[in-house]
Amino acid sequence: MIRKISHILCNYENIVPLFAGACALLFLVGILMLPLSYEQNQLYPKTIDRNSSLDPYDRGGPPFTMVAIHSQYPENSPSAGLVTSYLTPLSLYLSQTTMHLGTTIVAHPGGIIDEILYNTRGLDTVVEPTILLIAFAIASYLYRKVE
Amino acid sequence: MWDQYNLGLLCVLVAGVIGFVALARETDDLHRLLLLDLVEITALGVIALLGTDLAEALVLPGLTVGIAELLALSQIYITKEGLKERPVRGLNIEVIQKADAPAIISGFLVVYGLVLSGFTGGGVAGLGLVFWFMSRGYREDLNMLEMASGISWAIWIFAFFVFMFFPQYWFIALMGAAVGIVLKVTVKMSLVGTMWGEQHD
Amino acid sequence: MIDLVGGVPLYVLEFGDELVYFTPYTITLFLLALTFTILVLISRPEKQVDIAFGGDAYRTKEISVSEMRFRRFMAIACGLATMGAMVTGDIFNFTLFTAMVGITNVGIVAAVKSPHVQDAAYQYGLVSLSATIPLFGGAAVYAATTGSLSMIELMKGTVPAVPLIAKGMLMLGVIGEGMAPFYAAKAEMFRAPGAPYVIMCSLSSLLIFLRVVEIVMLG
Numbered sequence: 167m168i169r170k171i172s173h174i175l176c177n178y179e180n181i182v183p184l185f186a187g188a189c190a191l192l193f194l195v196g197i198l199m200l201p202l203s204y205e206q207n208q209l210y211p212k213t214i215d216r217n218s219s220l221d222p223y224d225r226g227g228p229p230f231t232m233v234a235i236h237s238q239y240p241e242n243s244p245s246a247g248l249v250t251s252y253l254t255p256l257s258l259y260l261s262q263t264t265m266h267l268g269t270t271i272v273a274h275p276g277g278i279i280d281e282i283l284y285n286t287r288g289l290d291t292v293v294e295p296t297i298l299l300i301a302f303a304i305a306s307y308l309y310r311k312v313e
Numbered sequence: 314m315w316d317q318y319n320l321g322l323l324c325v326l327v328a329g330v331i332g333f334v335a336l337a338r339e340t341d342d343l344h345r346l347l348l349l350d351l352v353e354i355t356a357l358g359v360i361a362l363l364g365t366d367l368a369e370a371l372v373l374p375g376l377t378v379g380i381a382e383l384l385a386l387s388q389i390y391i392t393k394e395g396l397k398e399r400p401v402r403g404l405n406i407e408v409i410q411k412a413d414a415p416a417i418i419s420g421f422l423v424v425y426g427l428v429l430s431g432f433t434g435g436g437v438a439g440l441g442l443v444f445w446f447m448s449r450g451y452r453e454d455l456n457m458l459e460m461a462s463g464i465s466w467a468i469w470i471f472a473f474f475v476f477m478f479f480p481q482y483w484f485i486a487l488m489g490a491a492v493g494i495v496l497k498v499t500v501k502m503s504l505v506g507t508m509w510g511e512q513h514d
Numbered sequence: 515m516i517d518l519v520g521g522v523p524l525y526v527l528e529f530g531d532e533l534v535y536f537t538p539y540t541i542t543l544f545l546l547a548l549t550f551t552i553l554v555l556i557s558r559p560e561k562q563v564d565i566a567f568g569g570d571a572y573r574t575k576e577i578s579v580s581e582m583r584f585r586r587f588m589a590i591a592c593g594l595a596t597m598g599a600m601v602t603g604d605i606f607n608f609t610l611f612t613a614m615v616g617i618t619n620v621g622i623v624a625a626v627k628s629p630h631v632q633d634a635a636y637q638y639g640l641v642s643l644s645a646t647i648p649l650f651g652g653a654a655v656y657a658a659t660t661g662s663l664s665m666i667e668l669m670k671g672t673v674p675a676v677p678l679i680a681k682g683m684l685m686l687g688v689i690g691e692g693m694a695p696f697y698a699a700k701a702e703m704f705r706a707p708g709a710p711y712v713i714m715c716s717l718s719s720l721l722i723f724l725r726v727v728e729i730v731m732l733g
Contacts, residue, residue: 178637182345183337185641185690189648190333192686193326196679200326204318205661205674209531210366238531238664245480246530282370284476286530292473293598293610294374295497297617299466300591301381304621305388307584318658329647336644342636349643359651363658371606371657375650378613382643385617389624389639393632477529 209236210282219261235278237286246285321362329355346386353379419445427495434491435498462500469493523666526603533603533666539728543721544600550717551593554586557710585625589714592618596718600725603665605656608729609649609687612722616642616691619715638693645690652683668732681730688726692719 233247240246253261261267283291332352339345356379360371419441426438472489475482524541527534536544592615599611620642624635657663659680660673667673 178634181693182637182640182644185644185693186333186337188686189644189690190330190337192648192679192682193329193333195682197323197326197330199677199679200323201315201319202322202655202659202677202679203674204316204658207661208363208365208367209657209661209663210370212365238662238667239528239533242528243530278366279370279373282367283373284473287370287532287604287606288473288477289529289532289534289602289604289607290371290374290610292470293595293607293614294377295466295469296591296595297378297610297614298381299463300588300614300617300621301385302462303584303587304385304617304624307625308388308392329651333644345640349640352644352647356647356650356654360654363654367657368654371650371654374606374610375646378610378646378650379643382613382617382639382646385620385624386636386639386643389620389632389636392624393629393636395629 209238210278211236219265219267235281243286246281318362318364322359325355325358325362328358342390346383346390350379350383415445415448419448435495438495439498439500461496465493465496465500467493469497523669526666531604531664532607533664534601535603535666536601540600540725543724544597547593547596547600547718547721550714551590551597554589554593554710554714581625581627585622585711588618588621588625589711592622592714592718596721599722605663605665605684605729606650606653608725609646609653609684612649612688612691612726613642613646615718615722616645619691619718622711622715641693642691645687645693647687648683648690649687652680652685652687655680655683665729665732685726685730688722692722 235247237243237246257267329352332348332355336345336348336352339348357372357375360375361368363371422441422444423438426434426436426441428434468489470493472486472493475486475489479486523535523537525536527536595611595614595618599608599615602608602611617639620635620639623631623638626632626635653663656676659677660668662668662673668676
């Protein structure tokens with residue numbers, strides 16, 4: 167019996183189905199354990215002002231005026247809240263003419279996202295491009311290796 | 314207790330179970346990769362259910378890690394299957410290959426991207442270069458591009474640590490980060506563009 | 515604060531919301547990772563010898579310099595990621611470091627030219643990619659149910675208890691990221707020159723296991 171199990175485990179062809187099965191099982195257990203209590207006191211809560219042209223990313227006021235943000239350790243990031251938004255000339259024009267600029271997050275990252283990514287949770291952002299670099303190194307090494 | 318968060322979580326977990334069961338039953342290697350890309354969405358769903366600005370900031374690294382591993386894995390797949398014929402050879406349209414329009418358009422995009430700087434600028438400039446490589450077919454030296462990518466990454470990370478340890482020099486750090494990231498994103502995008510091309514030797 | 519597995523934090527380094535903290539437990543693990551990274555940095559790779567059975571013939575396998583350099587780079591990156599995972603004080607940051615350990619392990623194996631090893635590397639890559647799903651999912655459930663991602667806050671006990679499912683997801687994710695090396699070592703030992711880089715694979719996965727045990731017992 168044990169030999170049979172270890173024989174299945176030995177073959178690396180089987181480890182993907184095995185792991186996927188384990189994940190499916192865990193997610194099923196998760197469904198059974200459901201309702202989880204959602205903590206109301208969250209970090210960086212989202213406020214939505216439908217009348218602003220920067221809608222989901224509007225943080226109130228012009229840049230370089232302090233806006234209160236609820237970070238974990240405010241004393242560690244004294245300058246958080248200064249950047250409310252930054253717009254390229256084109257997106258400034260768009261923000262003045264349409265109400266839907268905030269729908270294009272890729273082209274116009276909001277101030278709060280960047281403050282979280284680059285200021286209060288900067289270490290995440292250091293690791294993330296490093297993973298990208300590693301993946302890219304693997305891909306380009308293999309790409310050039312083929313004779 | 315069954316608030317929006319739990320209902321959303323229920324949907325995402327059910328989707329995850331379906332995806333994982335499919336993954337467990339699939340035997341073809343390529344289809345496993347594709348299914349995995351699909352299941353990855355559930356992780357982003359669980360993160361997004363947080364519903365705060367933090368969630369949005371966590372989705373970005375999550376997404377990037379998924380894309381990065383997908384890139385590496387697909388290259389491993391190509392190598393392992395020994396696929397050498399890659400017939401994509403840029404855009405075979407006579408107007409694009411002969412006329413000046415691609416040069417003008419990509420030149421404009423690159424210049425505009427440099428003016429914008431930062432992540433957006435890198436994206437715009439990179440798009441310009443990708444368009445250029447695709448329309449002309451590439452004959453560039455990948456080594457140079459890779460080296461530029463590495464150096465700009467180093468500049469960016471260095472600027473980052475200046476921010477953390479010497480906040481009073483923020484302006485230098487800001488400029489370093491902007492230049493670093495514009496180079497990085499541009500180079501990454503143009504590399505991805507050229508890797509489409511035929512075998513380089 | 516008394517019954518902590520890792521002991522009381524001795525030193526806390528502040529990176530905004532993400533605190534890097536050192537307890538006696540994490541310092542030990544960190545030093546171990548550091549030592550092995552330095553060993554990888556200075557050691558010279560082994561050469562495998564094939565011996566024809568029943569005769570005197572033997573030959574050393576040829577390894578290209580570029581392959582060795584690439585694998586050394588991956589092993590060092592793996593060591594750095596492990597060090598980060600050992601000392602970070604943030605759940606999501608820990609999952610990112612763990613994902614990085616996973617992909618560097620795949621890189622260490624995938625650099626070998628043998629088709630068999632490539633095939634193995636692909637399968638481990640699939641596992642390490644799918645392991646990011648429970649990893650990130652677990653971290654997100656941590657954040658949703660406690661309202662915090664900081665391990666220091668979990669340690670203080672000021673936040674609500676962490677549900678079992680979040681801990682389970684985190685655990686399964688680490689198992690997935692750390693599973694590859696055991697098989698990888700097996701595939702490699704017989705068909706490709708490995709040491710000392712394969713050792714780095716195994717060590718890093720052992721260390722992230724040890725760390726996740728501490729994290730799971732926090733909340």
